[in-house]
Amino acid sequence: xxxxxxxxxxxxxxxxxxxxxxxxxxxxxxxxxxxxxxxxxxxxxxxxxxxxxxxxxxxxxxxxxxxxxxxxxxxxxxxxxxxxxxxxxxxxxxxxxxxxxxxxxxxxxxxxxxxxxxxxxxxxxxxxxxxxxxxxxxxxxxxxxxxxxxxxxxxxxxxxxxxxxxxxxxxxxxxxxxxxxxxxxxxxxxxxxxxxxxxxxxxxxxxxxxxxxxxxxxxxxxxxxxxxxxxxxxxxxxxxxxxxxxxxxxxxxxxxxxxxxxxxxxxxxxxxxxxxxxxxxxxxxxxxxxxxxxxxxxxxxxxxxxxxxxxxxxxxxxxxxxxxxxxxxxxxxxxxxxxxxxxxxxxxxxxxxxxxxxxxxxxxxxxxxxxxxxxxxxxxxxxxxxxxxxxxxxxxxxxxxxxxxxxxxxxxxxxxxxxxxxxxxxxxxxxxxxxxxxxxxxxxxxxxxxxxxxxxxxxxxxxxxxxxxxxxx
Numbered sequence: 001x002x003x004x005x006x007x008x009x010x011x012x013x014x015x016x017x018x019x020x021x022x023x024x025x026x027x028x029x030x031x032x033x034x035x036x037x038x039x040x041x042x043x044x045x046x047x048x049x050x051x052x053x054x055x056x057x058x059x060x061x062x063x064x065x066x067x068x069x070x071x072x073x074x075x076x077x078x079x080x081x082x083x084x085x086x087x088x089x090x091x092x093x094x095x096x097x098x099x100x101x102x103x104x105x106x107x108x109x110x111x112x113x114x115x116x117x118x119x120x121x122x123x124x125x126x127x128x129x130x131x132x133x134x135x136x137x138x139x140x141x142x143x144x145x146x147x148x149x150x151x152x153x154x155x156x157x158x159x160x161x162x163x164x165x166x167x168x169x170x171x172x173x174x175x176x177x178x179x180x181x182x183x184x185x186x187x188x189x190x191x192x193x194x195x196x197x198x199x200x201x202x203x204x205x206x207x208x209x210x211x212x213x214x215x216x217x218x219x220x221x222x223x224x225x226x227x228x229x230x231x232x233x234x235x236x237x238x239x240x241x242x243x244x245x246x247x248x249x250x251x252x253x254x255x256x257x258x259x260x261x262x263x264x265x266x267x268x269x270x271x272x273x274x275x276x277x278x279x280x281x282x283x284x285x286x287x288x289x290x291x292x293x294x295x296x297x298x299x300x301x302x303x304x305x306x307x308x309x310x311x312x313x314x315x316x317x318x319x320x321x322x323x324x325x326x327x328x329x330x331x332x333x334x335x336x337x338x339x340x341x342x343x344x345x346x347x348x349x350x351x352x353x354x355x356x357x358x359x360x361x362x363x364x365x366x367x368x369x370x371x372x373x374x375x376x377x378x379x380x381x382x383x384x385x386x387x388x389x390x391x392x393x394x395x396x397x398x399x400x401x402x403x404x405x406x407x408x409x410x411x412x413x414x415x416x417x418x419x420x421x422x423x424x425x426x427x428x429x430x431x432x433x434x435x436x437x438x439x440x441x442x443x444x445x446x447x448x449x450x451x452x453x454x455x456x457x458x459x460x461x462x463x464x465x466x467x468x469x470x471x472x473x
Contacts, residue, residue: 162265162325163277169250170267170318171214172274173198173224173238177205186268186318187214187238188250188327190365194243197365198317199332200229200236200300214240217275228368231472232376233441234291234300234332235356235364236317250319253326255305255357258282263323264307266331266353268315280309280351286428288435289354291333298472301438303428304354305329311353320355329355360442377443377466379451380409381416383433391421391454392436414462416453423459424452440466 154160169189173196176182185202189195196214206212207226215221222240229236262282270276284306292299307320311331320329333354336347367375382398382405394411396418398404404418405411416422422430426449430436443449445468452461 156325157323159265159277159279162321162323163267166250166265166267166319166321166325167217167275167277169248170275171196171216172269173202173317174211174213174215175203175206176211178209181205182210184269184272184314185316186314186331188267188317188319189247190237191249192245192247194240194247195227195365195369196224196238196240197330197361198236198238199330200231200234202317203229203236203238212238214238215274220244228372228374230364230368230374231298232300233356233360233364233374234302235330235361235368235374237365237368250321251326252358252362253322253324253328255328255359258285258305258322258328258357260285264309264328265321265323265325266307266309266311266315266318267321268311268318268331270310270312270314271348272314276315278310280307280353282306283308283351286439287354288432288438289333290434290438300332301434301441302332302354302356302360303435303438303442304332305357307353307355308351309353310349310351312348315353327358329358330361331355357442363444371470373471375445376469377440377445377447378409378469379411379414379416379440379464380406380467381411383422383436385433390431391423392430392433393421394418410464410467414451414464416451416462416464417455419455421454422451423454424450426450 154164156162156165166188171187171189173185173187174182175185182205183202185198187196187198187202190197203212203226207229212224212226213221214224222242224238224240227237227239260282264280264282266278266280268276282305287304287306289302289304290299291302305320305328307329309320311334315331316333318331319327320331322328331353334347334349335352335354336350364374367373382395382402383392384395386393394416395404398406405416422436424430425436425439428439430439440449443466445466447466449464449466450461451464452459454460
């Protein structure tokens, strides 16, 4: 991912409001067979839009129109723009697919969202207004407020109380590659030994010999190193060098018990603004989301928690908290209109943010700390990444000419064959290959799952014991 340091200068205020500019639409997604299915992150589908920092959709600029009011803004397609990547990467304009037949499933099938990762460049350009007191004015009628209003009490269960407790255990992460490219993101204290959990795409630039630092809200800054990273899960663990002895890990919640409508609190560094707190609710669960950093690396898939808490570039890797201050997810991606804000071409929040459930992230982090490599659950079959197949279809050919169903693997033992269309995993409706991958990766190797599939127009159900694969390659 190219998380370039934005460093955009603050634009002067225009003499008249600017005319809205339409962002160019990205090409429609194209189907591509998944060479790996659930066995590896592999290559993501082509034509899904640019990604990276949820950043630069390529909006052209124009001089302000002296006429007022401006014409109404054109309708924007559903989708987000990316950083430094042209058409064909992840996160660009996404067209809502036509309703599917449902095949007797009551219209519960949902399309996989193509989301832009929300790691941002440092110091993104921001529009602002300065207010100045006029000390030379006379005849002021300003009345001084009384200072006797009493002490302000902020209970632990309030947003202010949760933020006051959680902020000291969050960090702003700056990652820089050996070539000087880099960006900013967020992380949180995982244990007293100095391990910090964040997104893989936040620290990707520093994995191979780059520079990595973590800064706490009190201004204390520490060098850090990558302990392990998982591209498919989009989770990474870094460790502080010379970590302080008074670290307070955030309490981890139970993401399986989260309900739609629960209050959420997000902490991060949107557009480089460290230690920012936003609030919202859980607006959906088990949302299938596919994302990539646009650098040609492997795609990540998640069955995400969806929130309307404001999440922007730079929030990536930060904690999503419940009302009690427990971590229920890791903020990872956003869906955006593609029109940049704050005087830049970088996309921002439209109230569709996605977080990796903490139950999954905890397992991944523990494996990375223990082994330095991720461990993925798998069924041992390659599936199509086309979301128009009304299920996850096992392909006729595997990656590099390999067998589409791994001999002796979990799928083979369960009797699955090329051409079978998987439509459910336990009680989760499966509408595509990416959805199946995301659901399988919420489990651990050795878990038993029930798979419903169609073959020759008939429906079958079989129990599968998930296998394992170590590493991203």
